[in-house]
Amino acid sequence: xxxxxxxxxxxxxxxxxxxxDDLVLAFKDITPQAPIxxxxxxxxxxxxxxxxxxxxxxxxxxxxxxxxIKIAKSEGISENGYRIVMNCNADGGQSIFHIHLxxxxxxxxxxxxx
Ligand code: 5GP
Numbered sequence: 001x002x003x004x005x006x007x008x009x010x011x012x013x014x015x016x017x018x019x020x021d022d023l024v025l026a027f028k029d030i031t032p033q034a035p036i037x038x039x040x041x042x043x044x045x046x047x048x049x050x051x052x053x054x055x056x057x058x059x060x061x062x063x064x065x066x067x068x069i070k071i072a073k074s075e076g077i078s079e080n081g082y083r084i085v086m087n088c089n090a091d092g093g094q095s096i097f098h099i100h101l102x103x104x105x106x107x108x109x110x111x112x113x114x
Pocket of ligand 1: 004015016027028029030031032039086087093094095096097
């Protein structure tokens with residue numbers, strides 16, 4: 001599976017990377033929906049959607065949530081609050097089929113979401 005996110009992992013296309021380790025990569029969304037909008041992805045490329053997750057992915061999934069929280073703190077949005085979103089398939093609004101987590105903050109969020 002190759003998506004634009006694989007190309008970002010492989011540094012074939014540029015992204016504004018804010019965090020990287022062996023398991024995950026985090027970078028600014030190209031079309032931000034909030035003052036802070038960061039995408040966090042696992043580096044494994046066998047996860048197109050949340051539906052592909054099985055027990056062997058639990059560690060990496062926990063890790064992307066942990067990294068999102070660390071970034072929220074470093075970006076200074078943890079006290080006011082933020083939102084973490086993972087879209088799945090068409091009704092969920094997923095457009096890139098490499099699972100990813102959105103970290104959104106820096107403004108008050110609406111509920112229910114659109
Ligand atoms: P989805 O709709 O799949 O949940 O989210 C995909 C996100 O990836 C969108 O918010 C979109 O703006 C972002 N995105 C798509 N292509 C690129 C890209 O080339 N670079 C970056 N940094 N973000 C991208």
